[in-house]
Amino acid sequence: MARLANCIAMMDEGIDRVSRIIPQMPSGEARLCRLMLMLGDHIEEELEFKLKPHKLNHSEFLTLMILYSRPDGSSTPGELCEYTSQGATNMTRIANALVKRGLITRGVSEEDRRRVLIRIAPAGRRFVQKMLPPMFPRVATMFAGFSDADKRHLDRLLRKLAGNLGQLGESRLP
Amino acid sequence: MARLANCIAMMDEGIDRVSRIIPQMPSGEARLCRLMLMLGDHIEEELEFKLKPHKLNHSEFLTLMILYSRPDGSSTPGELCEYTSQGATNMTRIANALVKRGLITRGVSEEDRRRVLIRIAPAGRRFVQKMLPPMFPRVATMFAGFSDADKRHLDRLLRKLAGNLGQLGESRLP
DNA sequence: GACTCATATTTCACCAGTGAAGTAAAAACT
DNA sequence: AGTTTTTACTTCACTGGTGAAATATGAGTC
Numbered sequence: 001m002a003r004l005a006n007c008i009a010m011m012d013e014g015i016d017r018v019s020r021i022i023p024q025m026p027s028g029e030a031r032l033c034r035l036m037l038m039l040g041d042h043i044e045e046e047l048e049f050k051l052k053p054h055k056l057n058h059s060e061f062l063t064l065m066i067l068y069s070r071p072d073g074s075s076t077p078g079e080l081c082e083y084t085s086q087g088a089t090n091m092t093r094i095a096n097a098l099v100k101r102g103l104i105t106r107g108v109s110e111e112d113r114r115r116v117l118i119r120i121a122p123a124g125r126r127f128v129q130k131m132l133p134p135m136f137p138r139v140a141t142m143f144a145g146f147s148d149a150d151k152r153h154l155d156r157l158l159r160k161l162a163g164n165l166g167q168l169g170e171s172r173l174p
Numbered sequence: 175m176a177r178l179a180n181c182i183a184m185m186d187e188g189i190d191r192v193s194r195i196i197p198q199m200p201s202g203e204a205r206l207c208r209l210m211l212m213l214g215d216h217i218e219e220e221l222e223f224k225l226k227p228h229k230l231n232h233s234e235f236l237t238l239m240i241l242y243s244r245p246d247g248s249s250t251p252g253e254l255c256e257y258t259s260q261g262a263t264n265m266t267r268i269a270n271a272l273v274k275r276g277l278i279t280r281g282v283s284e285e286d287r288r289r290v291l292i293r294i295a296p297a298g299r300r301f302v303q304k305m306l307p308p309m310f311p312r313v314a315t316m317f318a319g320f321s322d323a324d325k326r327h328l329d330r331l332l333r334k335l336a337g338n339l340g341q342l343g344e345s346r347l348p
Numbered sequence: 349g350a351c352t353c354a355t356a357t358t359t360c361a362c363c364a365g366t367g368a369a370g371t372a373a374a375a376a377c378t
Numbered sequence: 379a380g381t382t383t384t385t386a387c388t389t390c391a392c393t394g395g396t397g398a399a400a401t402a403t404g405a406g407t408c
Contacts, residue, residue: 002340014243026314035332040214069188114356114403140200157328158209166176
């Protein structure tokens with residue numbers, strides 16, 4: 001019996017009961033919101049399970065993947081912070097960890113000596129090429145039974161949600 | 175200019191480039207996976223923003239909401255762990271924090287003296303009723319522009335994904 | 349050209365969450 | 379009845395992540 005299914009059933013009942021007490025609650029939206037949160041956590045768990053044997057955590061993996069995906073294999077801490085949604089503090093730690101393992105190199109920029117240049121090392125590329133393929137089956141299985149139309153729809157709806165979240169996020173910071 | 179939109183654009187390009195190097199990657203699925211993770215994080219941030227003024231974090235809020243949504247307003251640490259996907263260790267801390275604020279009470283069960291009974295306090299109920307409604311607009315705005323059909327489809331697709339994740343999760347633990 | 353001001357990163361001190369070991373009560377076995 | 383096993387929770391030591399201040403360079407101004 002699936003723990004996750006159980007959790008969801010419980011959430012559904014909970015929201016029903018709360019919305020009976022507080023009827024102005026947007027219960028459909030709240031439900032979707034909770035679903036997104038639960039599934040996000042669960043997917044992260046699923047991936048971390050495949051990362052643990054390599055002693056990488058999610059943010060280190062993501063940082064390494066961004067570098068790997070770059071045409072020139074390099075970036076700066078600031079940029080990596082933006083794309084990983086990590087704080088600068090944590091990026092320092094991540095870079096330290098990856099440098100220590102020889103997966104990336106770190107040096108100062110010549111044009112702007114405040115900047116630090118981070119570059120994926122050959123060992124880093126080899127590492128990614130070795131550890132990535134075993135993750136594919138798990139990722140594929142998550143969407144088992146999804147038709148192409150299902151995947152397109154989900155993609156569309158998630159990007160629409162992203163648009164709204166982008167606006168919300170801007171409205172509270174600048 | 176939306177940071178989130180920027181992140182997504184960057185992710186799209188990154189996945190394209192990686193899948194050119196490693197063509198057996200399920201790139202559509204990987205994209206959906208990354209989208210789910212990004213949006214999950216972003217929604218969590220959005221909610222925490224509304225929780226911070228009350229000095230609650232997400233897991234404390236969720237714990238309190240579960241208790242609030244229960245017909246009898248009570249549960250046990252073990253059950254709360256299951257439904258919040260928190261470890262027992264952290265639930266001890268959460269309960270300590272909520273007890274200290276007078277939002278819940280904690281006592282030993284009479285039938286089974288190993289168990290601890292956690293119950294929402296009247297102050298806890300009042301607290302929820304006061305702090306919940308201001309969150310509604312943000313939740314509703316996330317799904318602005320979603321037709322009823324959109325919401326139904328998203329709900330269906332997320333639950334389908336949940337089903338797959340549930341199976342994956344079981345396959346690796348028991 | 350000295351003097352703010354802004355930008356990029358690091359250091360420090362702290363909060364949140366986890367795994368492993370500890371404690372205590374109940375259930376199962378013999 | 380007495381021992382072992384299991385269950386429920388807590389404590390402790392640690393990792394991951396954050397906000398505020400420190401450092402160091404570059405940019406703009408008078």
